[in-house]
Every structure is written in C-alpha cells, then in structure tokens.
Amino acid sequence: MNEPLHIVGGGMAGSEAAWQAANMGVDVVIHEMRPNIKTFAHRTGDLAEMVCSNSFRSDDDEQNAVGLLHWEMRAAGGLIMEMADRHRLPAGGALAVDREPFARAVTERLVSHPKITVQADEITKIPESGQWIFATGPLTSEGLGQAIARETGSDALAFFDAIAPIVHFDSIDMSRAWMQSRYDKGDSEAERTAYLNCPMDKDTYEAFIDALIAADKTEFHDGEDAPYFDGCLPIEVMAERGRETLRHGPMKPVGLTNPHQPEIKPHAVVQLRRDNALGTLYNIVGFQTKMKYGPQASVFRMIPGLEDARFARLGGIHRNTFLNSPTLLDDRLRLRARPNIRFAGQITGVEGYVESAAMGLVAGRLAAAGMLGRTLPPVPQDSAMGALIHHITGGADAKTFQPMNVNFGLFRPVDGLKGGRRGRRDRYKAYTDRAKAAWQGWLEHVRHGAELAV
Numbered sequence: 001m002n003e004p005l006h007i008v009g010g011g012m013a014g015s016e017a018a019w020q021a022a023n024m025g026v027d028v029v030i031h032e033m034r035p036n037i038k039t040f041a042h043r044t045g046d047l048a049e050m051v052c053s054n055s056f057r058s059d060d061d062e063q064n065a066v067g068l069l070h071w072e073m074r075a076a077g078g079l080i081m082e083m084a085d086r087h088r089l090p091a092g093g094a095l096a097v098d099r100e101p102f103a104r105a106v107t108e109r110l111v112s113h114p115k116i117t118v119q120a121d122e123i124t125k126i127p128e129s130g131q132w133i134f135a136t137g138p139l140t141s142e143g144l145g146q147a148i149a150r151e152t153g154s155d156a157l158a159f160f161d162a163i164a165p166i167v168h169f170d171s172i173d174m175s176r177a178w179m180q181s182r183y184d185k186g187d188s189e190a191e192r193t194a195y196l197n198c199p200m201d202k203d204t205y206e207a208f209i210d211a212l213i214a215a216d217k218t219e220f221h222d223g224e225d226a227p228y229f230d231g232c233l234p235i236e237v238m239a240e241r242g243r244e245t246l247r248h249g250p251m252k253p254v255g256l257t258n259p260h261q262p263e264i265k266p267h268a269v270v271q272l273r274r275d276n277a278l279g280t281l282y283n284i285v286g287f288q289t290k291m292k293y294g295p296q297a298s299v300f301r302m303i304p305g306l307e308d309a310r311f312a313r314l315g316g317i318h319r320n321t322f323l324n325s326p327t328l329l330d331d332r333l334r335l336r337a338r339p340n341i342r343f344a345g346q347i348t349g350v351e352g353y354v355e356s357a358a359m360g361l362v363a364g365r366l367a368a369a370g371m372l373g374r375t376l377p378p379v380p381q382d383s384a385m386g387a388l389i390h391h392i393t394g395g396a397d398a399k400t401f402q403p404m405n406v407n408f409g410l411f412r413p414v415d416g417l418k419g420g421r422r423g424r425r426d427r428y429k430a431y432t433d434r435a436k437a438a439w440q441g442w443l444e445h446v447r448h449g450a451e452l453a454v
C-alpha cells in the first residue's frame, strides 16, 4: 500500500479524518487551500479553525446527544476532543474552547505526525483514481463546488440551507393537533394522514403575525449575502409582504377538518411534515426563518399544539454547501457511484463543529480500514455517530433534506420506556447507555484490525 489517502479540507472533519487514518498506519496528504485562498469566515491558515462561536455545546454524555458524541469521540482517541479538552474554558456544563491555541495545537499535531503531509493547495476536480475524502465544509471553494455539482447532478448539491424548525413529535399536544393531508390526498392511510396540523383562530393568527414581524432577526455575515428564492423566503419576510400572505401560502386553512372541533373552520393552519423514517421528528412546513433562536422558540410556541414544543433544531438560512446525502452516499460515507470518493463533515449534511468532526472520525477510519484491506461492519445505528450517519444517508427524507444536528430524535426508541416529558431523563440515559455499548463494540473491530495491519 504505497498510495496515500488524500483528504481535501483541513477543517474540523478533515483534521480528525487525517488523525484517525494516520494512526491506523495509512499515509495521509491533507490538501488545504488556506491561507492561499481564503473564505469569508476563516481568519487564519490554521487547521480546524472555529469560524464563529467557540462552543462545542453540552458536555453531558448522559442526558445530551452532543455530549454523547463528545464521549464517543474521546473513546476513539479523537484529536479534536483531546485538543478541545486541553484548551477548555470555563462555561458551566458546556465545552467552550480557547479557539486560537486550540487550532494551533491541532495544526502542530497534524504537521508533526510522521504519516501526515499538509499541502497548501486547492483541489478543483473529483479525481478518477486514488482514495479521497472531501471535507471542504460549508464554504467549499467555487471551483470544487462546480466539480461536485457536475459529478452528482446540480440538484444534489445545495449552496444555502433554508432550515425550518424541527420539533420532537412527543412534545406536540395531539389533543389540539391532528394528522391529515390536505383534501385527504394519497393512496394509503399513511399518505392521507402524512401531515400534522395545528389550527389557529383569527386572534391567534393576528398575534402570531405581529410577533413574527417584531422578533429580532440575525444578519448575514459580511460576504455571506444570500439570494432569497421565492420558494424559500423566510417566513417573517412573507409576513412583512402582507398580513394575509401566510394565510394564502404555507398556512392556508383549506382542505383540512379539525376533528377536535369539526364545526369550526380554522382561520389558518400550520402544517408539520414527518422529518425522519422513525417518525420522531417533524419539520414545520415553509417556516424557514432568520429569527434569532430565543425569539424564534417563543414565537413558534404560540402555535396551538406547540406550546410545549421541544425543538430538535431551530430554523435558519446560511451559506452552506451540502450534498443530498440520502440519495448520494452509502452508509460508509462513500459516493454510491464512485466508492473511492468519500465525503465527511458539514458537506454531508450534518451541522456543527462536533458533528462535522465526528463524521471526519468515521470517514477516516473507514477509508483507512479499506486501504488496509479490511471491511468494517457499519457504524451501529444505536451510537450517536451511527444515528447521525443513518439519518443523513437514508433515514432523512431526500426531498426535504436539510442539515441536521445530533439529537435524541434520531435515535431508535428503547422498548418499554415512557414517552413524553416525564419519561425524558430515563429515556435519555437509556439511549446514552445503549449508544456507549454499541460504539465500544464497533471500536473493538477497528482496534483488532489496526493491530493486524501493523
């Protein structure tokens, strides 16, 4: 095995992938375009630069899905977690990171690794041969973005996300909401009841429009200018265009009968659509938004049935290059049509520093195992890593696919546990216990193979 593994992009995912593959005994070349070619968000030439907040979010590995992902990465000897721990700042239960020393430390570790070479170059083609991981992130350079679009089909690559909020099903009050597709359309019972509907009377609707218009909005970063396409206007922009616009758009009350009050015709209806095969998550249809997170949650909790909603993720609109992974990638993060090409990090449709590094970890290990002549079993779906991979490569609906944070809504239910708010602590502990055992089991396979390879 003389050929190296090529990793394009030395961000969160590429750095972790390189570390994992090199430690399994594979030669690695990282191709990172910075500092020669800049992005609007990165400021340095360091690898693993944190472009905005300095938080890795919750570090609670028993009650929080992102904390569980921290645990899984630590168990796998992850470089990003080791350096984050070393450069940790006080932040209560969250893992905040001193960003500059963190990125410098990651860079030094990688540059000084005997099996890793870092080259400052931009890759603009999808190579025909060799083993490659593309981890070029939300700000993938234009040339490469075009090459990926040519390879995958332009419909399969997005340059912006327009995320509608996603709600945990078990936090929706079904004594107010009901399941029904408009005009009962569909050939099967499942299709005729595919949408979850929340009715609004006139007063609630008027108050909702006022709140939407008044809520604080986020601005685009310098250089991030996003063209709004009429198909995915932020909901508050629609409301500003006219108080009735939403009632004639995503909130139109037609073709629906509220079984809880069949004699009253709703003034408006908010619809939610199933977001994953498990049926644990629902997105609010047409509600992409640039409202800030705090006001956004309060405004959406004004919707009847969503008063106690827990959000798996809130809405947003950002510059973000990402693949339609459910149609393009297999469960080993390989391009189905070109298995020598893998993707990792945010470009696969995960969201966040931690999730991106996690996908890098898995991609690095899978690529290295393949190059060492070994086939690893799929990453177990019950681990946080596996739940994310399963979501982006198959569990999510390809037609509405948008980037996703790790959250417990992606996990298979644990039999015999209570649903709803009251059972939450026990449920989350059961998820995290099960995930840790599954992940340890998978790591054993990799460890065994790595020993054989030396």
Ligand SMILES: Cc1cc2nc3c(=O)[nH]c(=O)nc-3n(C[C@H](O)[C@H](O)[C@H](O)COP(=O)(O)OP(=O)(O)OC[C@H]3O[C@@H](n4cnc5c(N)ncnc54)[C@H](O)[C@@H]3O)c2cc1C
Residues within 6 Å of the ligand: 008, 009, 010, 011, 012, 013, 014, 031, 032, 033, 034, 039, 041, 042, 048, 049, 051, 052, 053, 054, 055, 121, 122, 123, 124, 135, 136, 137, 138, 139, 140, 141, 144, 221, 319, 344, 345, 346, 347, 351, 352, 353, 354, 356, 357
């Ligand atoms: C403006 C902005 C703010 C964000 N804020 C946050 C936040 O606060 N918290 C959070 O968790 N996440 C945030 N994100 C998301 C964040 O970018 C990801 O979570 C994480 O950095 C993604 O990791 P990655 O490795 O996939 O991509 P990156 O970390 O972006 O790494 C990709 C690397 O690829 C390089 N590259 C791109 N194209 C090429 C090419 N053709 N050839 C060679 N190299 C190339 C880039 O220079 C970059 O170093 C933000 C994203 C943006 C754009």
